Amino acid sequence: MKTIAVLPAGSVSDEAVKRLFAGEQMNWKHHRLIADVFMSTVNGVSDYSVVPIENTIEGSVNLHVDWLVHEVDMPIQAEWVYPSIQNLIGRSSEAAGEDGSIDFSKIKKVISHPVAIAQCLQFLRSELPHAEIETAGSTSEGVKIVKENPGEGWAAIGTMTAADNNGLDVLSQGITDHDNNFTRFLLVGREPFTVRQSDKQKTSILITLPEDFPGALHQVLAAFAWRKINLTKIESRPTKKKLGNYYFYIDIDMALDTVLLPSALGEIEALGCQVRILGSYPSFTYEQLQ
Numbered sequence: 001m002k003t004i005a006v007l008p009a010g011s012v013s014d015e016a017v018k019r020l021f022a023g024e025q026m027n028w029k030h031h032r033l034i035a036d037v038f039m040s041t042v043n044g045v046s047d048y049s050v051v052p053i054e055n056t057i058e059g060s061v062n063l064h065v066d067w068l069v070h071e072v073d074m075p076i077q078a079e080w081v082y083p084s085i086q087n088l089i090g091r092s093s094e095a096a097g098e099d100g101s102i103d104f105s106k107i108k109k110v111i112s113h114p115v116a117i118a119q120c121l122q123f124l125r126s127e128l129p130h131a132e133i134e135t136a137g138s139t140s141e142g143v144k145i146v147k148e149n150p151g152e153g154w155a156a157i158g159t160m161t162a163a164d165n166n167g168l169d170v171l172s173q174g175i176t177d178h179d180n181n182f183t184r185f186l187l188v189g190r191e192p193f194t195v196r197q198s199d200k201q202k203t204s205i206l207i208t209l210p211e212d213f214p215g216a217l218h219q220v221l222a223a224f225a226w227r228k229i230n231l232t233k234i235e236s237r238p239t240k241k242k243l244g245n246y247y248f249y250i251d252i253d254m255a256l257d258t259v260l261l262p263s264a265l266g267e268i269e270a271l272g273c274q275v276r277i278l279g280s281y282p283s284f285t286y287e288q289l290q
């Protein structure tokens with residue numbers, strides 16, 4: 001049985017990976033922090049780590065991209081998409097106004113994962129401008145902290161599953177600033193993912209351009225363009241070695257075991273660029289996982 005490292009039960013990551021492995025017997029290893037989720041697979045304790053990498057509202061989760069690029073050398077084996085529906089969770093008894101409806105002014109503190117907080121900023125500004133904001137290692141950790149501290153008037157942002165698991169109330173449902181908030185997750189590990197098949201394969205690479213080479217990025221993109229290779233994402237991130245030095249993180253809509261992609265990468269290397277393959281893997285839409 002395979003072991004999967006993931007954030008705690010009731011987190012969005014935990015809900016999402018259970019959808020990817022629906023119907024399979026797995027051994028779940030829950031970790032409080034994403035760093036421990038990564039290290040569990042690096043150290044051979046788990047077979048795969050679950051990494052939220054990007055969401056509709058906030059874009060890339062830079063901390064997780066940086067872990068993938070700088071801290072671990074572990075290939076991406078699958079990607080999938082799952083909705084991030086956030087709710088305000090607490091005790092209605094502590095937040096009830098005189099007429100019994102929820103009175104947000106009674107909530108003194110809101111606890112959650114920084115990415116979930118960022119997804120609900122408009123709600124927090126309009127309904128809870130007075131509340132202190134505290135970050136947690138995951139949305140589910142925030143909910144657990146609220147459970148363990150009755151009588152304080154605290155609330156958390158998290159999933160319905162976490163509210164149920166902890167016997168707390170949903171004070172406001174669906175509080176993200178935009179509807180259709182989805183998160184893209186990566187499954188990272190040494191072995192290929194074979195539980196499901198997808199007709200869509202992607203490849204992720206990092207490209208570092210040679211210094212002082214005007215038009216280098218243009219030439220890199222041309223190598224993909226004239227072969228009609230579709231890029232689904234390109235993002236620059238600091239190399240962390242020197243101010244102003246960046247690498248490009250590129251997602252490509254094609255498997256590596258084709259003729260076209262290796263030839264494009266060969267052309268890019270011939271320009272003097274460094275190319276690192278982060279993985280070539282099946283990609284699943286939310287609909288495919290229903």
Ligand SMILES: O=C(O)C(=O)C[C@]1(C(=O)O)C=C[C@@H](O)C=C1
Binds near residue numbers: 053055061116119
């Ligand atoms: O805290 C969680 O529930 C997580 O799974 C982490 C995470 C993230 O790191 O982006 C995943 C998806 C949510 O949209 C918010 C937080």
